Amino acid sequence: MKRPASFTLVLILVSACSIGGKPRSILPVPPPEGAVVLFGGEDTSKWIRRDGLPGAWQVENGAMVAAGGDIQTAEPIRDMILHVEFFLPKMSPEVTGQKRSNSGVYVQGRYEIQVLDSYGIDKPDSGDCGAIYKVKSPDLNACLPPDNWQAYDINFKAARFANGIKATGARVTVYQNGKLIHDDVEIPSKTGSGDAEGPDPRPLRLQFHGDRVLYRNIWMLPISYCTMYSAPSVQAVPASTIRLTRTTDGVKIELEGKPFAFYRLTEPGGKPLARPYVYPVVDADGVEVTADQVLTKGDHPHHRSLWVAHGDVNGADHWATAGWRKGVPIQRPVGEPVLNGDTLSHDLVWEGKGGEDVMLEHRTLRFFGFPGGDRGIDLTSTYSAVKDPVKLGDTKEAGTCAVRVAGAISATPIITNSMGQTGEGHCWGKPAEWCDISGTIAGKPRGIAVLDHPENPRHPSRWHVRKYGLLAANMFALSEYDKGTPAPAGRAPGTGDFTIVPGVPVTFRYRVVVHRGDATTARLDEKFDEFAGEGGTAMVPAFNGRDLAGWKIPSPNPWWTAKDGILTGVADPAMKGSVLETEKPFRDAIVDLECRWTGDCDSGVFLRSGQVWQCQIGVSRSLKRDMTCSIYHAQKGYVAEAKDAGKYLKPGEWNRIRISARGDRFRHWLNGHLVLDYTSADYPDPGPIGLQVHGGVRDMKIEFRDIRVKTID
Numbered sequence: 001m002k003r004p005a006s007f008t009l010v011l012i013l014v015s016a017c018s019i020g021g022k023p024r025s026i027l028p029v030p031p032p033e034g035a036v037v038l039f040g041g042e043d044t045s046k047w048i049r050r051d052g053l054p055g056a057w058q059v060e061n062g063a064m065v066a067a068g069g070d071i072q073t074a075e076p077i078r079d080m081i082l083h084v085e086f087f088l089p090k091m092s093p094e095v096t097g098q099k100r101s102n103s104g105v106y107v108q109g110r111y112e113i114q115v116l117d118s119y120g121i122d123k124p125d126s127g128d129c130g131a132i133y134k135v136k137s138p139d140l141n142a143c144l145p146p147d148n149w150q151a152y153d154i155n156f157k158a159a160r161f162a163n164g165i166k167a168t169g170a171r172v173t174v175y176q177n178g179k180l181i182h183d184d185v186e187i188p189s190k191t192g193s194g195d196a197e198g199p200d201p202r203p204l205r206l207q208f209h210g211d212r213v214l215y216r217n218i219w220m221l222p223i224s225y226c227t228m229y230s231a232p233s234v235q236a237v238p239a240s241t242i243r244l245t246r247t248t249d250g251v252k253i254e255l256e257g258k259p260f261a262f263y264r265l266t267e268p269g270g271k272p273l274a275r276p277y278v279y280p281v282v283d284a285d286g287v288e289v290t291a292d293q294v295l296t297k298g299d300h301p302h303h304r305s306l307w308v309a310h311g312d313v314n315g316a317d318h319w320a321t322a323g324w325r326k327g328v329p330i331q332r333p334v335g336e337p338v339l340n341g342d343t344l345s346h347d348l349v350w351e352g353k354g355g356e357d358v359m360l361e362h363r364t365l366r367f368f369g370f371p372g373g374d375r376g377i378d379l380t381s382t383y384s385a386v387k388d389p390v391k392l393g394d395t396k397e398a399g400t401c402a403v404r405v406a407g408a409i410s411a412t413p414i415i416t417n418s419m420g421q422t423g424e425g426h427c428w429g430k431p432a433e434w435c436d437i438s439g440t441i442a443g444k445p446r447g448i449a450v451l452d453h454p455e456n457p458r459h460p461s462r463w464h465v466r467k468y469g470l471l472a473a474n475m476f477a478l479s480e481y482d483k484g485t486p487a488p489a490g491r492a493p494g495t496g497d498f499t500i501v502p503g504v505p506v507t508f509r510y511r512v513v514v515h516r517g518d519a520t521t522a523r524l525d526e527k528f529d530e531f532a533g534e535g536g537t538a539m540v541p542a543f544n545g546r547d548l549a550g551w552k553i554p555s556p557n558p559w560w561t562a563k564d565g566i567l568t569g570v571a572d573p574a575m576k577g578s579v580l581e582t583e584k585p586f587r588d589a590i591v592d593l594e595c596r597w598t599g600d601c602d603s604g605v606f607l608r609s610g611q612v613w614q615c616q617i618g619v620s621r622s623l624k625r626d627m628t629c630s631i632y633h634a635q636k637g638y639v640a641e642a643k644d645a646g647k648y649l650k651p652g653e654w655n656r657i658r659i660s661a662r663g664d665r666f667r668h669w670l671n672g673h674l675v676l677d678y679t680s681a682d683y684p685d686p687g688p689i690g691l692q693v694h695g696g697v698r699d700m701k702i703e704f705r706d707i708r709v710k711t712i713d
Helices: 407-411 524-532
Strands: 036-039 058-060 063-065 071-073 080-087 103-107 111-115 149-157 160-162 165-168 170-176 179-187 214-222 242-247 250-255 258-266 272-281 306-310 331-333 338-340 343-351 357-369 375-385 390-392 398-404 414-417 434-441 444-452 463-465 470-473 498-500 506-516 560-563 566-571 578-586 589-598 602-607 613-618 631-633 637-640 655-662 665-670 673-679 687-693 700-711
Touching: 080 103, 103 149, 111 170, 165 357, 165 375, 242 357, 250 357, 258 357, 272 331, 272 343, 306 375, 375 498, 398 444, 398 506, 407 434, 407 444, 434 463, 434 470, 434 524, 444 470, 444 524, 506 524, 524 655, 566 578, 566 687, 578 602, 578 700, 589 602, 589 613, 602 655, 602 700, 613 655, 637 673, 687 700
Parallel strands: none
Antiparallel strands: 036 214, 058 063, 063 214, 080 149, 080 214, 103 111, 149 170, 160 165, 170 179, 242 250, 250 258, 258 272, 272 306, 306 398, 331 343, 338 343, 343 357, 357 375, 375 506, 390 498, 398 470, 414 434, 434 444, 444 506, 463 470, 560 566, 566 700, 578 687, 589 655, 589 700, 602 613, 602 687, 613 631, 631 637, 655 665, 665 673
16 A cells, blocks of 8 residues: 555554444444543533634534534644544435535644545545545545444644744544545645644634534544554554653653663763764663664764764765764754654754755654564654755765664674575665664574665665674665666666755655564564555454355355364365355455465465466475465466475474565565565456365365455555
8 A cells, every 4th residue: 555654654443343344333432541532422612613702513412513603622733543423414315416414524724524425426536525625535435324423533643844844744544434545645735725734733623514414422642642553463562651751962762661762962971963863772672782883983983873864965974974073064953852652753954065954854753662572663754955956966875764783783694685685795785675684692683674665765775784784775876786787787876866856855764673583583574564554454364263254155165164263174086176265355465374284285375366376385286396385377387486485384384374466566475484576467357365275185184274364555
């Protein structure tokens, strides 16, 4: 799913609907702990007219009835999750379009989420219910019939301003009746009759458009109370377990009361910095995994733990200089960092060679933990040209997210990237979705990885990674990475230049993962999938562990049974084969499951339509050898063979297979190892996911469990 890179999604899904479930009326959803109740059914004391006078809306049977003009909250709102329930009376069929129970929810009084009876419309437009009014249509029509209570759950992040310049636009994620209708959408400006944009927070407004629309159960949850909405396997711990504390020289970050990191604004002793940075970064065992080469007087004194820098910003060097001194271009703070729950944000002005202001950076750092002890830092930087275009030059001396690992890790370094390449020689300058350095420190394997968001410019990033301990996302140095290679791969100097033009902000977003073990045990591919937002939902079970609900059951059915969390398929020489298919079709999806088998196994997972494209499990009937995780095409045979699958396969044990099908690209993992990455223009149309037992196989029995699927929109 396309997710703009400048927003880190945080969401508690509290609706009584199940995501993607059958539309139904919604019972009132009680506000969770920490919520601010704006209307609880008794009075309108927290609401006023736009001119500040008491509103004309009356309360009937626990609901506010729209009448006599718009109303708005007495207090302004900031980043939040908003829950609001509304009721649209049924109108005569002769009443059409914008006259059918029209109203609107104006977030900050600026951005309208349309309220309208749009039930039954096949393709809603930007004026229908759920639309960001006249900006974007809802991704689907999630409306219930009129005379039913409906609900919006709106995750809102306000626009950010610095020095009067808008650095980032407002962003919303919206669920209607439990269905995702807007996924992290940037709103370019105010909508319709919304108030003008500005740095000041504004109230929530409910529109009276002349129709009797009812509202009830309205509450908001400040972002600082939220948890990250993600797949169970990598779900972040609640933000309430993160504590950010301001000190005289920066911000101290703790996770569950233990040290995690420190965002530094000054050198020890109070000397000013050339650029703020994070040091130290500490893992769950209390071990520092990054190094500050200034404090340790190391080999590269400009390498500072976790930092952002570039060696050619309109010719100014923001990379090589470690400390502040007169005449050296710096990243100058604009005020103090703003702390909000698990996130700090900081505005910085990058200076040019002559000390002039050339670029504004709005930086956010979000700190969180993964189940099992891994830790994460989301770094998002949005850059805006102050006046003239800003050129970020073609140089390897840069890192829009740079890490210098602890010396003990770099003493025994293992460099790995998402393409399965290892070592500096194979990973330096190569494109990859993530890159990792692991090693042994304090007697245990530990590492740190940087994940490049797919909406970043020139994704997947190139990597300036060295075995001495540098790991920097650097998509600029194309001429240096490809030096010496023949045309067209060879690049002329300046090929990698990147220009930021005035009025067009550019965002880079990264996730730093601090983990135990190596890149495989850290499950970085799964963490990347979650970070990348490849889908509108988290991984959800496709098998409930009890029966075959959600699957097309053949009749008669001698093949498939479900019991005690295991889905079993059997076959023998006298039986025909069978494919058990999901009721729901998929186009782009991630499938994750565990399987084991006894006897002579010939099975697989079908993707998309026509039972044409299959991830093989077990021995090929035609090739007489194991082809697990290879791609079998019904008309063409094996079109792609998995690499080193035999090395990772565990015969007779549970094996985890993960399949990512996105457009024309297919990737397969076996027990955490990427064994196939294949691209083909010849791939099937959307279709169900199918599990196969091949006919005519002797004493075959295959078991599946923990089958999970995630759509990629």
